[in-house]
Amino acid sequence: xxxxxxxxxxxxxxxxxxxxxxxxxxxxxxxxxxxxxxxxxxxxxxxxxxxxxxxxxxxxxxxxxxxxxxxxxxxxxxxxxxxxxxxxxxxxxxxxxxxxxxxxxxxxxxxxxxxxxx
Amino acid sequence: xxxxxxxxxxxxxxxxxxxxxxxxxxxxxxxxxxxxxxxxxxxxxxxxxxxxxxxxxxxxxxxxxxxxxxxxxxxxxxxxxxxxxxxxxxxxxxxxxxxxxxxxxxxxxxxxxxxxxxxxxxxxxxxxxxxxxxxxxxxxxxxxxxxxxxxxxxxxxxxxxxxxxxxx
Numbered sequence: 001x002x003x004x005x006x007x008x009x010x011x012x013x014x015x016x017x018x019x020x021x022x023x024x025x026x027x028x029x030x031x032x033x034x035x036x037x038x039x040x041x042x043x044x045x046x047x048x049x050x051x052x053x054x055x056x057x058x059x060x061x062x063x064x065x066x067x068x069x070x071x072x073x074x075x076x077x078x079x080x081x082x083x084x085x086x087x088x089x090x091x092x093x094x095x096x097x098x099x100x101x102x103x104x105x106x107x108x109x110x111x112x113x114x115x116x117x118x
Numbered sequence: 119x120x121x122x123x124x125x126x127x128x129x130x131x132x133x134x135x136x137x138x139x140x141x142x143x144x145x146x147x148x149x150x151x152x153x154x155x156x157x158x159x160x161x162x163x164x165x166x167x168x169x170x171x172x173x174x175x176x177x178x179x180x181x182x183x184x185x186x187x188x189x190x191x192x193x194x195x196x197x198x199x200x201x202x203x204x205x206x207x208x209x210x211x212x213x214x215x216x217x218x219x220x221x222x223x224x225x226x227x228x229x230x231x232x233x234x235x236x237x238x239x240x241x242x243x244x245x246x247x248x249x250x251x252x253x254x255x256x257x258x259x260x261x262x263x264x265x266x267x268x269x270x271x272x273x274x275x276x277x278x279x280x281x282x283x284x285x286x
Contacts, residue, residue, distance in 0.1 A: 053148050
């Protein structure tokens with residue numbers, strides 16, 4: 001848990017990222033960091049549902065495996081990405097104005113580390 | 119096993135098929151998981167508790183009884199009222215209250231009856247029973263599900279086992 005926590009904290013160093021969490025495919029929170037009062041368990045259920053929906057859409061369009069889902073809202077953005085080689089989803093929330101490119105780069109940088117410790 | 123055989127083996131009625139298939143149908147959209155069913159059953163448990171109160175038919179729970187006794191009564195109540203399974207049992211083991219269902223007699227299984235094809239579980243009973251019980255148990259006897267290898271239920275020897283204990 002400490003290993004995953006340390007990697008998740010790396011995502012919070014990217015400007016604008018406020019939540020970083022790992023969610024199992026069946027919707028349960030494995031580990032997460034975020035502001036107090038945020039219900040990470042609830043987010044985990046929604047993240048896995050969004051991932052499942054995206055995966056099914058990918059099958060419908062014959063798009064292959066899902067790599068990443070990005071949702072841009074008025075005030076915040078969400079990125080959901082599969083952690084390579086394991087049935088786990090990485091879930092990030094960022095504030096308005098965050099550099100989404102930098103967030104995607106951080107995923108690329110740390111995803112492999114997550115695979116190793118999960 | 120063909121669905122037609124499942125209907126006979128489990129002695130299903132139309133409501134069993136309706137509910138199990140309704141839950142299983144979400145697998146077609148890719149959104150069915152144990153966590154989703156747990157969330158959904160929070161709502162169902164609340165509605166059922168209110169339904170039974172309106173009907174004046176509620177589990178017999180009192181603060182002078184132990185948590186284990188009260189929990190057993192609640193599980194037996196809901197099992198009787200909803201006919202969760204053909205073969206089931208509630209046992210008390212120390213601080214745990216265990217509800218066991220013989221898998222191939224379960225009436226609402228989204229996989230066995232609804233034919234959902236997901237790899238994990240999607241059992242409605244852990245969250246349904248916990249949240250329903252918490253509507254009737256005294257405040258100092260609120261209940262939680264005991265995770266078994268990080269799962270809400272464990273299937274072993276053809277039986278699905280759910281364990282409850284008093285919330286710490």
